[in-house]
Amino acid sequence: MLVTLSSALEQGLLYCFMVLGVYLTFRVLDFPDLTVDGSMTLGASVCAVLIINGASPFLATLAGTASGAAAGIVTGFIHILLKSDSADTNYGPKLISGILTTTALYTVNLRIMGRSNIPLLGETTFFDKLGSMLNVRMVHWPLVATLAVLAVIVKYLLDWFLHTDLGLSMRAIGDNEQMIRSLSVNTSVTRVIGLAVANALVALTGSLVAQQQGYTDIGMSVGVLVAGLAGVILGEAIFGTRSVSWVLFSVIAGSLVYRTLIALGLRVDWIKPTDLKLLTALFVMIALGAPVIRRKLVKS
Amino acid sequence: MTAATGSPSDSCALPRPSGRAAGFECRDIRKTFYRNSAFQIQALCGVDLTVAPGDFVTIIGSNGAGKSTLLNVIAGTFSVDGGELLLDGEDISKLPEHARAAFIGRVFQDPRAGTAPSLTIEENMCLALRRGRRRGLHMGVDSSRRQVIRENLCLVEMGLEKRPKTQVAKLSGGQRQAMSLLMATIAEPRLLLLDEHTAALDPKVAATTMELTERVVSARRLTTLMVTHNMELALAYGNRLIMMHAGRIILNVGPTEKKELTVAGLVQKFRDVAGESFTTDRMLLD
Ligand SMILES: Nc1ncnc2c1ncn2[C@@H]1O[C@H](COP(=O)(O)OP(=O)(O)OP(=O)(O)O)[C@@H](O)[C@H]1O
Ligand SMILES: [Mg+2]
Numbered sequence: 001m002l003v004t005l006s007s008a009l010e011q012g013l014l015y016c017f018m019v020l021g022v023y024l025t026f027r028v029l030d031f032p033d034l035t036v037d038g039s040m041t042l043g044a045s046v047c048a049v050l051i052i053n054g055a056s057p058f059l060a061t062l063a064g065t066a067s068g069a070a071a072g073i074v075t076g077f078i079h080i081l082l083k084s085d086s087a088d089t090n091y092g093p094k095l096i097s098g099i100l101t102t103t104a105l106y107t108v109n110l111r112i113m114g115r116s117n118i119p120l121l122g123e124t125t126f127f128d129k130l131g132s133m134l135n136v137r138m139v140h141w142p143l144v145a146t147l148a149v150l151a152v153i154v155k156y157l158l159d160w161f162l163h164t165d166l167g168l169s170m171r172a173i174g175d176n177e178q179m180i181r182s183l184s185v186n187t188s189v190t191r192v193i194g195l196a197v198a199n200a201l202v203a204l205t206g207s208l209v210a211q212q213q214g215y216t217d218i219g220m221s222v223g224v225l226v227a228g229l230a231g232v233i234l235g236e237a238i239f240g241t242r243s244v245s246w247v248l249f250s251v252i253a254g255s256l257v258y259r260t261l262i263a264l265g266l267r268v269d270w271i272k273p274t275d276l277k278l279l280t281a282l283f284v285m286i287a288l289g290a291p292v293i294r295r296k297l298v299k300s
Numbered sequence: 301m302t303a304a305t306g307s308p309s310d311s312c313a314l315p316r317p318s319g320r321a322a323g324f325e326c327r328d329i330r331k332t333f334y335r336n337s338a339f340q341i342q343a344l345c346g347v348d349l350t351v352a353p354g355d356f357v358t359i360i361g362s363n364g365a366g367k368s369t370l371l372n373v374i375a376g377t378f379s380v381d382g383g384e385l386l387l388d389g390e391d392i393s394k395l396p397e398h399a400r401a402a403f404i405g406r407v408f409q410d411p412r413a414g415t416a417p418s419l420t421i422e423e424n425m426c427l428a429l430r431r432g433r434r435r436g437l438h439m440g441v442d443s444s445r446r447q448v449i450r451e452n453l454c455l456v457e458m459g460l461e462k463r464p465k466t467q468v469a470k471l472s473g474g475q476r477q478a479m480s481l482l483m484a485t486i487a488e489p490r491l492l493l494l495d496e497h498t499a500a501l502d503p504k505v506a507a508t509t510m511e512l513t514e515r516v517v518s519a520r521r522l523t524t525l526m527v528t529h530n531m532e533l534a535l536a537y538g539n540r541l542i543m544m545h546a547g548r549i550i551l552n553v554g555p556t557e558k559k560e561l562t563v564a565g566l567v568q569k570f571r572d573v574a575g576e577s578f579t580t581d582r583m584l585l586d
Contacts, residue, residue, distance in 0.1 A: 165435035168419070168427055175416035182375065183483070184401035184431045 006140045008263035012256035013147035014208050015227065017154060019235070019255040020248065021201035022228030027247075028162070029194045030174035031079075032091060034098030036202050036228060038105030039071040040221035043203025044210035045109045048118040051211070057126040061207045068203020069196040075101040076192030109218055117217040125211035143212075151252055154201070159245045161197070170194045171244070202228075223277045230280050231255040233287045321523045322388045322403070322490035324351040324374075329383035331366075331373055331547075343369040345547040346383070351540075356517055356524045358534040360566075361544035367527045370544070371493045374525070376400040387490065402432030405489030405522075407480045407497040414480025417469035421460055421479065424468055425449040428483035452482050456512055474505035478512060485516050492517065494526040498533075510537065531563045541566075545574050 018040060025033035047064030051057055078097035083090065110116065130146060131138035138146065161167045169190050172180035181187050210216040235254020241247045265271050265279065331344040343366045351357055361367050372378045374385060376397035385393040392400055407414055415424050426440045429448065441449070446464070453461035456478040460471075468476060477497060484492060494513065498506035514537060517524050528534050534541055541558050543551035543566075550573045553561060561569075 160439075161437070163440050164437045165426075165430055165440050166437060168423055168440040169435050171419060171423075172416040172427055175418050176413070179414055179416060180427065181398050182401050182404075182406050183427055184398050185427075185435065186396075186398045190435075 003140065004263050004267070005260070006144055008260045009144045009256060010140075010147065010212070011262075012259035013144065013151050013252075014212060015205055015224075015231070015259065016151050016252045016255035017201045017208075018205035018224060019228045019231035019251055019258075020154070020158060021198040021205075022225065023232050023247070023251045024158075024194060024198040024201070026229065026232065028171055028174050029191060029198075031094050031191065031195065032098070033072075033075060033195060033198060034095060034225060035071055035075045035101045035105075035195070035199055036098075036225040037221045037223070038102035038109070039068040039199040039202045040206035040209075040224050041109045041216070041218060042071055042105055042112075043068045043206030044216040044220060045112040045118070045206075046203075047207035048120055048210050048216040049112055049114075051120060051123050051125065052118060057124055057129050057211065061126050061204070061211070064207030064210075065200050065204040068206070069200040071101055071105060071203070072195035072197070072199030073192055074104075075199070076188075076195040079191070080188050106218070113216065113218070116219075117215055119215045120211060121214050125214075126208065127211060147208075154204075155248050155252060158197075158201075159248055162244050166190070166193065223280070226277075226280055226284055227258065229284050230287075231258045233284065234258050234261075237287070320403075320488050320490050321353045321521050323353045324388075324491055324523060325349065325384075325386040326370075326374070327384040327386065329370070329373060329385065330381045331369055331378060332381055335381070342547050344373065347544075347547070347549055349542065349549060349552075351523060351525070353523055354521045355540055356522075356526070356538035357540045357542060358538040359525060359527045359542050359544060360529070360531060360534045365544040366547040367544050368495055369547075371406075371495050371525065371527060374400075374491075375404055375406055375493055403490040404493060405431070405484035405487070405491070406493045407477070407484045407495070409496040409499050411473040411476040411480065411500060414483060415468045415476050418467060420465050420467055421453070421471075422446060422449050422464035424479060424483060425452065425464075425486065428486050431487035431489070433487075448486075452486050455516070456482065472505075474501050474509065477501060477505075477509055481509065481513060481516065485520060485522065488520060488522075490523065492522045492524040494524065496527050496529060499529065513537075531566055535561055535563065535566065543570060543573075545570075550574055 018036065022033075022036060025031045043064035046067040047060045050060035050063055055063075075097045078100055079093055082093040082097055084093075127138040127143060127146070131142070136142045162171060169180055169185045170193070172183075172185070173187050173191055173194070177187055206221065209220065231254040232251055233254070234257045235250040235252070236247065238257060239246075239250035239253050241250065262276055265276065266273060271279070326347050326349040329344050329347040331342075333339075333341040333343055347366075347370060359367050359370070369378065373380050376392075376395060376399075380393050383393070384391050387403065416427070419427075422441050426445055426449065429445055449464065450461045453464070458475055458478060460475065460479070468479065471479070477500075481497070497513070498509045501509060510533060513526075516522070524538070526538060535558070539555045539558065541551075541553040541561070542549050551569055
């Protein structure tokens, strides 16, 4: 049971960067960014290829993260190209630009890897290297502790960023785009920066997951966006949204809760691991749909 | 809380004008919506207007006259089909909206339009303070900016300066509109555009907002264009008045003439130039 818990926390912490990225796009920028499924594998591919070619795992992780930022920038520019001037609240171009990038990234990822998966067994990963520096074996609780420290660092960096001049304008874009434009913010460029930061976070998860599970696979991120949404929804619902600093913790905690629920679900006999995507999709659908249905019921 | 809370005005000196107020000129501005379709609307058909630095021009006119379109075209929300927009002699008609916003402040009719609801009062003010400046990785609300923000907030005498960390979503419409006005003016725009900015407020709040507008505009000597449906307001405020009808300026009243003008006189003038009466208009109801 304790081992299950440690591995659930491990997964929750590995994926919390991705969940933060999803929070940043869906909630802060009001941009439902579908690049996530592509940029996570991109981060994992770049990281894995660098590692098997002898790069330092720290450098490889950093490069993987940066590749996600590039993917976000591409989505941002496609959006600038597709959107019409006036329609700020039009989600069509936002959705399409993410879909286009993700589709293109499928090819890019296969090209980067040269095949559909890269095993990292026997290679020195980020965790091995850090473990040997700290003189601990990076499994179970030491791994959880390391990831927790990383999550806290990223959380505070993001918190600081969202309170800078740039971060404030970014938050205002999702809140009232016309207003922030009439305060002289170039919303197109600012949105691109936001997408870059968000997808960098997603790719950080990709890089770390590849190194923790010991391989990169072209299909490793299928459905990860919905899992991210589940984390955001759970975090906001359970821990609240009283301020930006607070909600960043909520969202990280949401990721932990989500992975714990998954681990518990797997202990139920009749649930197969392959059922989880359906269950997650159902959960997100109910969470998003419940308020709508309730409103309709009240009206009628 | 001390006894001082009753009168914040002692600590609230109005800022001095920076002398940035611009002269402004529209030359033959044209704007057509749904061009080349059956629904084509000529919203502006050749608007000429010259405004001197520090002028406060009130704009009246019937529904659909093109008043909002004129302001939107000046701010860059809509592009022009033809004509020039000169700010201190420089053509700004090719600049995108956000670039023009570096020197144009705006307040809209809807109190929700001018503020970001999920951000705090001081965060909103801080965004406004950075109008036209670089927005990098500097901390948004630092102690020196907090001081400037506090001084500005106490101008409106609503006690907003005492709760800078309150989310703007929790404020009333009047409070949000007062903030919108502060945010439009805090960085000393060279041109201020007000589009029926008191129309959505109840009469008492509208009156205080108008009084605040007058104070801020005159203290900073801002070049201002204010659209209103209320003839009394149009006559009471500003040093010039223009009337628009069917996409044109049909009446342009200068400073000396405006001082003597009455509502009745204005209605008569409209009949003289437009040959129609105002009866279908909500102007008379106000
Ligand atoms: N975004 C738009 N798209 C299409 N037509 C528009 C648009 N904005 C304004 N119009 C049309 O342009 C004309 C002028 O409208 P405008 O909003 O400028 O009038 P207004 O003088 O501000 O009127 P009101 O007093 O009712 O606010 C109207 O016929 C209007 O229908
Ligand atoms: Mg109007």
